Amino acid sequence: MLFIKTTITPCLRLVGRAFVTRHSSTSALQRRPPATRIRDSYLHCPGTVPLVHHTLSDVLDRAASDFGTREGVIFVHQDIRRTWLEVRQEADRLARGFLSLGLEKGDRIGIWATNKYEWLLTQYAAAKAGLVLVNVNQAYQSRELEYCLRKVGVRTLVAGQGYRTSDYYTMLTELVPALADGEAGVPLTVRSEKLPQLRDIVMIGGDRRRGVLRFDDLLDAGKESLSGELERRQAQVSCDDPCNIMFTSGTTGLPKGATLSHHNIVNNMKQMGSRTGFDQLSVRVCTPVPLYHSFGCVAGSVLAPLFGSTLVFPSEAFDAVAALQATEAEKCTHMYGTPTMFVDMVNISKQGRFDISSLHSGFVGGAPVPFHLMEAMMNEMNMTGSIVGYGLTETGPILTLSYPSDDVEHRCGTVGYPLDHTELKVVDERGRTLPVGTAGELCMRGYNLFLGYWDDEEKTAECLTPAGWFHTGDVAVMNDDGYVKIVGRAKDxxxxxxxxxxxxxxxxxxxxxxxxxxxxxxxxxxxxxxxxxxxxxxxxxxxxxxxxxxxxxxxxxxxxxxxxxxxxxxxxxxxxxxxxxxxxxxxxxxxxxxxxxx
Missing domain, CATH: 3.30.300.30 (ANL, C-terminal domain)
Structure with missing residues (x-):
């Protein structure tokens, strides 16, 4: 089970270094509440930034209205640059294309591709058409693909050309043999014993293939005559509707489809951005992390339009040189990545080949960060404004986050303070709340809690209590000021x-x-x-x-x-x-x- 931890781990050797983001005033940013000492490991954060009743479609529409001429997304490897207004216009076209396929509200649409502009468009267009986006790991092989598409009943699959040595079309013909009998460029209504609910396959780029629809042709099918139907569909979508299914696997067991609502992810990113100063800064984020992951498609493509930030995608898959080149060329201020990615980028940065002086902040996730790596990120990559956070796919994904005003001790020794409008507690094996400073399982409830695992009531019931508490499976310690330390995984x-x-x-x-x-x-x-x-x-x-x-x-x-x-x-x-x-x-x-x- 893949739990997504966006976390910067303890960095005790950085004592005395300034962590406050450059080019900003901490007085203008959120500051943590006055210290209130607690005795039990329970904390409720009422919040200062109100929750909103918006769908992802609303977020994009507002970005087009409020930040219309501002650069929204840049895909360097595709030579694509779009303002937020242009993104909204093209997402509307694609959403109308989805309607032309006969897709109904609540249908699942899969996206199986590397980092491309078409991935982002599919995400926004699916939200506008009231569809549920299903993220498919770009590294999946045919057996894994079959399981995930069948598990959630994907009706339409949008696929790229491939990943590394994998050819997606070849794998699809294994699951849908009838494709090989079709005509090039003439889409089939899919009939497959292995994937009984799949009806349409759309492929991004490349030559016309037998039995599948080209992405550009689907865009062209989004006629203006369907605008009225799209408006009616958007009006039917509630922020409480499911928006996204992400499979939380990769470490143990069969994949489980964690289902998130518009309300979950939109508010989670509003709270994250407000705390970290995205509403106060001009932010350009280099994003080499994969879009299929919550790191890319929530902390990236949902956070950015909320605050009018710019997303810069340097390459289809991670390439350290490409990431640093893009940072220099596009004057990126923030960098996303896993520790493994940063190891490569630090080593190249030491060579002095790129001017990345615009960079000052970053988010690291997916695995623990060695102390010496954090030092190197600050010294070699100028990332003195890194923010500490923690979360899981099931929690929207961010659960705790530090404040820009936090001292070194809190930034280095904890994973931050609970986000506003959430409750956290640390419990023993019988579910009893423990005193502060005592290790136990971390539990949470709040607006960012997922809807459950798709079509898996048993697994959902294993982690969700009748009172609405989610058991994270992580062992944690809560300090008397409410800050949280992660000790490890209970199952590990x-x-x-x-x-x-x-x-x-x-x-x-x-x-x-x-x-x-x-x-x-x-x-x-x-x-x-x-x-x-x-x-x-x-x-x-x-x-x-x-x-x-x-x-x-x-x-x-x-x-x-x-x-x-x-x-x-x-x-x-x-x-x-x-x-x-x-x-x-x-x-x-x-x-x-x-x-x-x-």
Missing amino acids: MVIRGGENIYPTEVEDFLMTHPDVLEAAAFGVPDERMGEELAVWIRTREHCCLSEHDIRSFCKGRIAHHKIPCYIQFRDDFPKTVTGKIQKFAMREIMTKELGSEK
Whole structure:
């Protein structure tokens, strides 16, 4: 299950550095409420910025009205630049094209593509037509694609040409063999035993293919004569309607379709942008993260039109050089990325090839950030205004976020303060609220809580209580000022001979070693202890660390039972497209290796 954590983790070596965003006055930005000391790990944040009753379609229409001539999106690799007014006009055309296909309110429309302008248009147009957008991981193969499309009953699929070595059309012919019998450029009404609800396939770019509709032809089908019908459809859409389905998988288990409403994501981004100063600043965000991920399609394409910001997409898939080139050329002020992405960008930045002096802030997500990486981001990439945050797909996705006025201790030692209009608590295994400073499972409820997992009442009931509390599955500690620390994943906890070990704690410690670039700790079965702790380590280039070196580094600095039993050095870790480490794959590999040694 892929939980999306937009988080900057502790960076204790940055004491004394200024984190306040340059070119802004903190007096004009939101400041956290006066300190109120709490005794129990429960906090309700009533909020100063009111919630809004808007759909994503409303957001785009308002952006076109309020920021119409301002650059909205730039896709460097496609040589596409659009103002927010132009985006709205083309989204209307595409929405009318969807209506011409006979799509009804609430139908699911899948988008399976890399970062392209057509992805963004599909998102906005689907919202205008009252459809539910289904994000499909660009790395999915035919079996995964089949499962997701079938699970949520996708009626129309918009697909790109491919990703890396994968050819999407070839995979689609495996699922819909009749495509091969069609005429080039003549769309078929799809009939497939594997995908019984799929009716239309639309392909972005490329030559005309048998049995599918070209994206540009669908745009042309959006005749002005359908404008009245589109207006009527938009009037039927409520902000409480489902807007987006994102599959929260990639680490364990089958994918689950987390379903979010317009109300969830629009208000979540309004609160995020208000707290971080997007309403006070001229923001240009370099966005190398994938659009199928909430990092791209919510924190990117929903946040930006709310505040009239500019989104800059440097490439179809992540390319460090392209990201830095785009930052220089477009004078980007903010950068999004995962730690893995920033490792590459920092290394290139050290060469001094690009002028990225316009950059001053950023959001890092998907995995923990080593201390030395955060230092390098500040020193080599000018990112002194980075904001700390945490969240999950199911929470809209942002749940906690720091304030620009926060001191170093709060920025480095926590994942921020709960967003306005939310409730958070930390509970024990029986659901009882714990005293502050005590580790337990983090629970939340509020406007940003998802509607549930699509067509999966059992999984929804497992994490949602009758009182509306969502169990995040993360182990956390709440301080007496309401700030939250994430200790680890409850399911990742290793129980060694009755002792609880949180892998995140061990990973954070190991990454304080100057030669350790990345560390992933996990449990493996052990006949005597129940579980033993294993760790995979990726070192800096040309560094020669041994198991003995690591154990010596740990000895006397962490408890004996937390020192890994098994230590392996690896050049690469199994990861999702967004950089999320797949510990289940590591566990399987290690368990097999250890079994073969016996």
